[in-house]
Amino acid sequence: MNALRSVLVVLGFECRRGLTPWRIIALVGLAFFPAALGALMKSGGAPVGDPERWIFMFFILIPEVVCLLGLLLWATPVIQAEVEGKTWPYLAVRPCGKVPILLGKYLAAVVWTALAAWLALGLALVAVTPEEGAARAALVLFAIVSLSTVAYGALFVCFGVLFLRRAMVLAVAYTFFFEFMISWVPAMVNRFTVQYHLRNLCAKWLPRQYVPPWMERFLNPSPWYSHALILLGMTAIFLTAAALVLRRRQLITAPEV
Numbered sequence: 001m002n003a004l005r006s007v008l009v010v011l012g013f014e015c016r017r018g019l020t021p022w023r024i025i026a027l028v029g030l031a032f033f034p035a036a037l038g039a040l041m042k043s044g045g046a047p048v049g050d051p052e053r054w055i056f057m058f059f060i061l062i063p064e065v066v067c068l069l070g071l072l073l074w075a076t077p078v079i080q081a082e083v084e085g086k087t088w089p090y091l092a093v094r095p096c097g098k099v100p101i102l103l104g105k106y107l108a109a110v111v112w113t114a115l116a117a118w119l120a121l122g123l124a125l126v127a128v129t130p131e132e133g134a135a136r137a138a139l140v141l142f143a144i145v146s147l148s149t150v151a152y153g154a155l156f157v158c159f160g161v162l163f164l165r166r167a168m169v170l171a172v173a174y175t176f177f178f179e180f181m182i183s184w185v186p187a188m189v190n191r192f193t194v195q196y197h198l199r200n201l202c203a204k205w206l207p208r209q210y211v212p213p214w215m216e217r218f219l220n221p222s223p224w225y226s227h228a229l230i231l232l233g234m235t236a237i238f239l240t241a242a243a244l245v246l247r248r249r250q251l252i253t254a255p256e257v
Helices: 002-017 021-043 051-074 078-084 088-092 098-128 134-162 167-179 188-192 194-205 213-218 224-248
Strands: none
Touching (some): 021 051, 051 098, 051 134, 051 167, 051 194, 078 098, 098 134, 134 167, 134 194, 134 224, 194 224
């Protein structure tokens, strides 16, 4: 109970500390980006009203682009920011310990990113005003966004702990190479990516006619709950690895190092 209380205290503190003009501007920019792009495409005559088109477009823009950008900004540097700010030695010796601090910061990054993504989804639906399948697709994308922030947040926090000073660069490289390229390779290796399981969940939760025919070759016949359990398992593995490394690692904050 004390550990859970410590995590919630850190979460509340980080959420309050995040109420800065820069954070608000970043959140609003991420939220308006899919809506602005959808409105531009619609005004230009693109057939975005087709369910196959706007659902796939929002799947790429929101659970992938918005969530990934938000977590890169707010989850990857959670430990590096404290080390560079010379505040980590004071946090690490607090009675709550290192792991609750890590989990609280992780949850704060997830909350901020999820808020931006949920707002982006609502604004995008208003901008495009789809005529068919909007209600169910919105619920599916809402669930996909939630799983995306939880899984990617754990992955980027793990990057932040394992590769303290190069975390952002390595996270961007991983995202581009694995999540945007390897996940679309029709081979066993794509199952180790988060995007592969999110894509399968989206296809299985939506009506069959809303899934583009060309995507069938990139899907797996396994039931939807197997993909959800894999994502939750990956989240637990990433957070456990980050916590174990953080407990044993000595983070030096001397300016000459």
